[in-house]
Amino acid sequence: MNRNLNxxxxxxxxxxxxxxxxxxESFMSHLSICAECWTQAESARTLRMALEPFxxxxxxxDADLRIRIALDHQLRTPLADREVMDIEExxxxxxxxxxxxxxxxxxxxxxxxxxxxxxxxxRLIRWMExxxxxxxxxxxxxxxxxxxxILTFPGGLSDEQHDEKANSGSF
Amino acid sequence: xxxxxxELMVMFAAGTTDAFxxxxxxxxxxxxxxxxxxxxxxxxxxxxxxxxxxxVAGAADKYxxxxxxxxxxxxxxxxRIRDIGRNRKRWxxxxxxxxxxxDPGDRGRFEQRLVACDTLQRLLAGLQPEDKILxxxxxxxxxxxxxxxxxxxxxxxxxxxxxxxxxxxxxxAGAVNDQEVSKSTEEGx
Numbered sequence: 001m002n003r004n005l006n007x008x009x010x011x012x013x014x015x016x017x018x019x020x021x022x023x024x025e026s027f028m029s030h031l032s033i034c035a036e037c038w039t040q041a042e043s044a045r046t047l048r049m050a051l052e053p054f055x056x057x058x059x060x061x062d063a064d065l066r067i068r069i070a071l072d073h074q075l076r077t078p079l080a081d082r083e084v085m086d087i088e089e090x091x092x093x094x095x096x097x098x099x100x101x102x103x104x105x106x107x108x109x110x111x112x113x114x115x116x117x118x119x120x121x122x123r124l125i126r127w128m129e130x131x132x133x134x135x136x137x138x139x140x141x142x143x144x145x146x147x148x149x150i151l152t153f154p155g156g157l158s159d160e161q162h163d164e165k166a167n168s169g170s171f
Numbered sequence: 172x173x174x175x176x177x178e179l180m181v182m183f184a185a186g187t188t189d190a191f192x193x194x195x196x197x198x199x200x201x202x203x204x205x206x207x208x209x210x211x212x213x214x215x216x217x218x219x220x221x222x223x224x225x226x227v228a229g230a231a232d233k234y235x236x237x238x239x240x241x242x243x244x245x246x247x248x249x250x251r252i253r254d255i256g257r258n259r260k261r262w263x264x265x266x267x268x269x270x271x272x273x274d275p276g277d278r279g280r281f282e283q284r285l286v287a288c289d290t291l292q293r294l295l296a297g298l299q300p301e302d303k304i305l306x307x308x309x310x311x312x313x314x315x316x317x318x319x320x321x322x323x324x325x326x327x328x329x330x331x332x333x334x335x336x337x338x339x340x341x342x343x344a345g346a347v348n349d350q351e352v353s354k355s356t357e358e359g360x
Contacts, residue, residue: 051311059217088230
């Protein structure tokens, strides 16, 4: 029994063709008595037979040409000049990670083509400008709250005091 | 002089675009075969090849020369194939038909050759996408357990256990296929 289990350990080496002739012969004897290894070996053989037609399968010439053109375009066009970007390029463009971009996809201008998400650089720039204005509005809103002393921190400066100090060169 | 894959990748990262062309020529058919076997569709596989090499080109600065190029390439390929598989599922759910093949000439002959691969698709139909990728990295690409473990984010032991389980599933699928073939042969008589 133990011997049988020990022999089972050679299954992967057998399938990879890494056993020498003596070991190979020994494992063949093992296969005749071990149903588990037999199933594994038989399954691997079936799969390899099914994969045989793939060994000579080559990409069609027209697809090859299309891909070469796309690669050539990519290699010649720096990222900064590309108008349509994929998700990784867009994440790099925005200075965030891909998962972070995926999490906020609902808020970022994007379009789908052939089942893939793409981003138009110009629209992204416009969107960022709008976001900046929105952010300025929020900041302005916060400042107006500070002016009304609702958010004035003890010992802190009001906007007027801050501006005066800046103008007098005290900073 | 023949440069190694890793040397070519370093040369490409340093600005030699011809090095990238050589890598493309070395691996385009292999990535294509892997993608066809995983996805079962030559049109999707072509998209995968294009995306994979575009990503390789875009990520050249992230490539670590200590890593084997082939493992890195097939890690990118596996990721892209997962994405395409997920997108296709989403499109299938929206009742879109799969992309038609445009040219009936060479394409037609190409498709005829692929019909011979139906057996593989029937055989792999019962596998989860991750298992399909794993077993094809092993049996089609011939990668060892350690490389597959790196690509799939598993331990070598987990790869061995999963291969064992996958083969058990494939054995059942193979038996069903054999029965179907013999049944259709008998009906044809």
